[in-house]
Amino acid sequence: MQHPRRTRLAWWRGPSAGNRLAFTAFLAPAVVYVLAYFAYPAIQNVIMSFQDYSATTFFTGEAPWVGLQNYRDVFGSPIFGTTVLNTLLFTAGSIVGQFVIGLLLAIFFSRRFPLNSVLRALLLLPWLIPLISSSSIWRWMLDPESGVINYVLLQLHMISTPIPWLTSPSLALLAVVIVNVWLGIPFNVTILYGGIKEVPSELYEAAALDGATGVRAFRYITWPLLRPVVTIVLVLGVIYTLKVFDIIIGLTGGGPANSTQTLATNSYQLSFGQFLFGQGAAVSNILIVFSMLFAALYLFRTRRQADAA
Amino acid sequence: MSGNRLSGRLLSTAFGVIVVAAMLFPLYWMVNQSLQPGTGSGNNALFPVHPDFSVYAQVIGEQGSSLLTSLAIAFGCVIVTLVVAIPAAFSLAKFPGRAVTIVLTILLVSQMVPSIVIANALYKTYVDVGLLNSLPGLILADASAAIPFSILVMRAFMLSIPDGLLDAARVDGAGPIRTLVSIVIPISRNSIITSALFSFLFAWSDFVFALTLTTSGKIRPVTLSIYDYLSSTIQDWAPVLATSVLSALPAVVLLVVAQRYVAAGALGGAIK
Numbered sequence: 001m002q003h004p005r006r007t008r009l010a011w012w013r014g015p016s017a018g019n020r021l022a023f024t025a026f027l028a029p030a031v032v033y034v035l036a037y038f039a040y041p042a043i044q045n046v047i048m049s050f051q052d053y054s055a056t057t058f059f060t061g062e063a064p065w066v067g068l069q070n071y072r073d074v075f076g077s078p079i080f081g082t083t084v085l086n087t088l089l090f091t092a093g094s095i096v097g098q099f100v101i102g103l104l105l106a107i108f109f110s111r112r113f114p115l116n117s118v119l120r121a122l123l124l125l126p127w128l129i130p131l132i133s134s135s136s137i138w139r140w141m142l143d144p145e146s147g148v149i150n151y152v153l154l155q156l157h158m159i160s161t162p163i164p165w166l167t168s169p170s171l172a173l174l175a176v177v178i179v180n181v182w183l184g185i186p187f188n189v190t191i192l193y194g195g196i197k198e199v200p201s202e203l204y205e206a207a208a209l210d211g212a213t214g215v216r217a218f219r220y221i222t223w224p225l226l227r228p229v230v231t232i233v234l235v236l237g238v239i240y241t242l243k244v245f246d247i248i249i250g251l252t253g254g255g256p257a258n259s260t261q262t263l264a265t266n267s268y269q270l271s272f273g274q275f276l277f278g279q280g281a282a283v284s285n286i287l288i289v290f291s292m293l294f295a296a297l298y299l300f301r302t303r304r305q306a307d308a309a
Numbered sequence: 310m311s312g313n314r315l316s317g318r319l320l321s322t323a324f325g326v327i328v329v330a331a332m333l334f335p336l337y338w339m340v341n342q343s344l345q346p347g348t349g350s351g352n353n354a355l356f357p358v359h360p361d362f363s364v365y366a367q368v369i370g371e372q373g374s375s376l377l378t379s380l381a382i383a384f385g386c387v388i389v390t391l392v393v394a395i396p397a398a399f400s401l402a403k404f405p406g407r408a409v410t411i412v413l414t415i416l417l418v419s420q421m422v423p424s425i426v427i428a429n430a431l432y433k434t435y436v437d438v439g440l441l442n443s444l445p446g447l448i449l450a451d452a453s454a455a456i457p458f459s460i461l462v463m464r465a466f467m468l469s470i471p472d473g474l475l476d477a478a479r480v481d482g483a484g485p486i487r488t489l490v491s492i493v494i495p496i497s498r499n500s501i502i503t504s505a506l507f508s509f510l511f512a513w514s515d516f517v518f519a520l521t522l523t524t525s526g527k528i529r530p531v532t533l534s535i536y537d538y539l540s541s542t543i544q545d546w547a548p549v550l551a552t553s554v555l556s557a558l559p560a561v562v563l564l565v566v567a568q569r570y571v572a573a574g575a576l577g578g579a580i581k
Contacts, residue, residue, distance in 0.1 A: 023404050034419055
């Protein structure tokens with residue numbers, strides 16, 4: 001048998017179809033798994049979003065077709081505009097905060113000094129502990145009366161009265177963004193640090209001969225070469241931020257007065273709070289469209305980089 | 310090295326320590342406040358001068374079964390993930406053809422789907438097939454997040470296994486399964502450990518599936534215990550924070566004991 005493509009293993013040249021079969025069998029469970037846990041639910045959500053799927057459905061088994069009614073209900077709901085706006089603000093705020101702080105720290109850690117790697121490893125901790133645990137710590141720290149954050153701000157005379165971080169509709173979203181920035185910094189530092197370390201040191205040496213060091217070296221060497229990594233970090237950041245659920249539910253539950261309601265929390269509350277699974281599915285579908293748009297962007301960028309390399 | 314350079318480096322270290330201390334302050338605060346019962350009334354000390362561990366005895370008594378449930382789910386997730394992901398990673402590393410690219414892309418994209426979207430439809434399916442409120446149900450759901458990640462991490466490593474080695478095994482009469490078990494798995498040990506660690510952490514930290522795929526309170530992972538605290542009026546924060554400390558322990562232990570593997574995984578699933 002002649003394969004036109006480059007074969008990696010002599011195995012494939014033999015007449016034995018057994019190996020081919022074995023490799024297909026090796027892959028099969030994973031493929032079935034992904035179909036069952038990603039493809040099937042995604043299709044289910046589309047179907048449910050055209051049905052009146054509610055609490056009674058689970059008793060009667062009846063889910064009548066209602067066409068676009070769920071979408072009309074969702075778009076027509078008074079909080080839908082707020083939800084979309086919150087999702088945008090939450091995502092934008094989180095990304096800007098995480099990225100700027102993450103980049104500054106990545107630049108700092110790219111210098112050589114004692115304990116560097118130990119400190120970078122410790123920085124990963126917030127990223128590894130359960131999100132719901134993080135939200136409980138921050139709930140307590142942001143407590144208006146007894147929380148340490150107001151305590152410190154009061155002691156420093158930066159504020160005169162305690163700030164109701166999580167109970168004020170105008171502040172809750174900011175508070176949730178701050179916590180999410182804290183959570184996202186380790187990821188940003190790790191990836192950007194890796195990117196900065198990839199820049200060949202000869203370039204800096206050559207630039208230093210021309211008198212470009214420090215900020216100028218960053219501007220003319222590091223930044224242009226880091227751009228592909230920056231794109232990836234930003235796109236992945238958006239994808240991960242759209243997924244955020246635990247933190248908001250743990251800190252505010254989407255309140256006060258829906259001021260921290262995002263597409264993710266709204267979908268949950270429609271389905272599991274009000275048992276309107278059809279509407280929950282409709283919001284889920286809107287969320288997944290956004291996620292997949294950025295996923296496509298990610299694939300497009302990474303492929304282009306692979307081709308350019 | 311001149312003295313000037315050295316002091317500059319030590320200054321950098323000092324600054325780095327301050328930054329990391331600031332980033333980890335919430336975790337310090339969690340431990341500090343968990344050692345001061347009655348937390349919630351007035352300001353508490355900045356340091357646990359008189360640490361009181363009694364709240365831990367109380368929490369372990371109350372939440373012991375939740376911790377065990379989380380452990381069972383996490384270990385179950387590790388086993389399911391490795392059984393499914395190791396052969397798949399090997400196949401994707403050494404299988405010639407275009408199908409590989411398609412499968413890899415699907416695996417990458419599957420990690421970008423919000424869990425709550427999956428949960429929305431999974432709930433109905435679990436009701437239909439009777440997996441609601443069950444350990445296997447949660448283990449399987451959690452593994453769905455761990456499997457794509459693990460396949461990508463292990464495949465990246467398995468690409469570097471020399472083909473000659475596999476051919477030699479074939480000449481000696483080893484079939485694919487024998488090759489996988491006696492050659493590929495021992496060589497890929499490190500990437501398998503990384504995958505196992507993260508599969509454990511994914512399942513241990515899972516909140517979305519724990520929240521949506523249980524309704525009875527019979528099966529209650531520790532993340533759900535913390536959420537139950539947060540959804541009620543909290544008089545004393547010490548038990549809440551002590552439970553949070555216990556839930557954060559695996560991450561701390563793994564980072565200290567297996568830093569190498571954690572660092573490998575930090576870049577694993579996202580960037581190919």
